Amino acid sequence: GQNIDQPTEMTATExxxxxxxxxxxxSGFNGLFWYQQHAGEAPTFLSYNVLDGLEEKGxxxxxxxxxxxxxxxxxxxxxxxxxxxxxxAAGQTGANNLFFGTGTRLTVxx
Amino acid sequence: DAGVTQSPTHLIKTRGQQVTLxxxxxxxHDTVSWYQQALGQGPQFIFQxxxxxxxxxxxxxxxxxxxxxxxxxSELNVNALLLGDSALYLCAxxxxxxxEQYFGPGTRLTVx
Numbered sequence: 229g230q231n232i233d234q235p236t237e238m239t240a241t242e243x244x245x246x247x248x249x250x251x252x253x254x255s256g257f258n259g260l261f262w263y264q265q266h267a268g269e270a271p272t273f274l275s276y277n278v279l280d281g282l283e284e285k286g287x288x289x290x291x292x293x294x295x296x297x298x299x300x301x302x303x304x305x306x307x308x309x310x311x312x313x314x315x316x317a318a319g320q321t322g323a324n325n326l327f328f329g330t331g332t333r334l335t336v337x338x
Numbered sequence: 339d340a341g342v343t344q345s346p347t348h349l350i351k352t353r354g355q356q357v358t359l360x361x362x363x364x365x366x367h368d369t370v371s372w373y374q375q376a377l378g379q380g381p382q383f384i385f386q387x388x389x390x391x392x393x394x395x396x397x398x399x400x401x402x403x404x405x406x407x408x409x410x411x412s413e414l415n416v417n418a419l420l421l422g423d424s425a426l427y428l429c430a431x432x433x434x435x436x437x438e439q440y441f442g443p444g445t446r447l448t449v450x
Binding site for chain 1: 342369371378379380381382383388393394396426428439440441442443444450
């Protein structure tokens with residue numbers, strides 16, 4: 229079966245660092261994706277990890293450990309506009325769709 | 339370059355009715371996937387179309403059907419609407435790889 233777990237809600241302060249964790253179970257793993265979704269809008273691609281390690285892209289970084297079925301998204305120098313839902317999604321070998329978690333709603337406070 | 343477009347933006351239907359949602363993929367993309375996103379949940383995969391055929395399907399009943407046209411645009415049809423079909427319906431286009439999947443703004447369907 230497939231399963232993705234991530235916290236439902238998180239709150240962090242403007243200028244701080246926040247880490248959003250995601251654990252997954254899926255057969256034929258083919259990459260871990262993070263998307264950002266503002267309320268009422270489409271998800272937008274943030275990052276993709278298929279090998280173990282850290283991928284850094286500006287203020288956002290994503291980490292993957294395949295042996296532990298674990299990933300995290302790290303957001304640095306938080307801005308108010310970072311308030312959104314962050315969706316963790318897994319790809320499956322031989323499949324062309326993404327399996328999404330329920331998302332983590334991040335609220336950035338002044 | 340236009341991204342993925344969807345129509346209509348919002349739609350209100352009554353239980354038992356039928357609905358058709360439309361999607362135009364990003365220029366250069368030939369694969370269209372449809373997802374259903376209930377309030378407070380992540381998107382769930384409905385099906386994917388490529389070369390005018392359904393290539394893959396998620397765990398959705400036959401009431402959900404689709405079509406892809408020669409210009410790669412796509413339709414999602416839902417028959418015999420239930421209250422539980424109320425959701426945001428997202429279309430995503432790509433060239434077939436997961437990495438390049440771009441989402442449209444979605445159609446908000448409300449069933450009363």
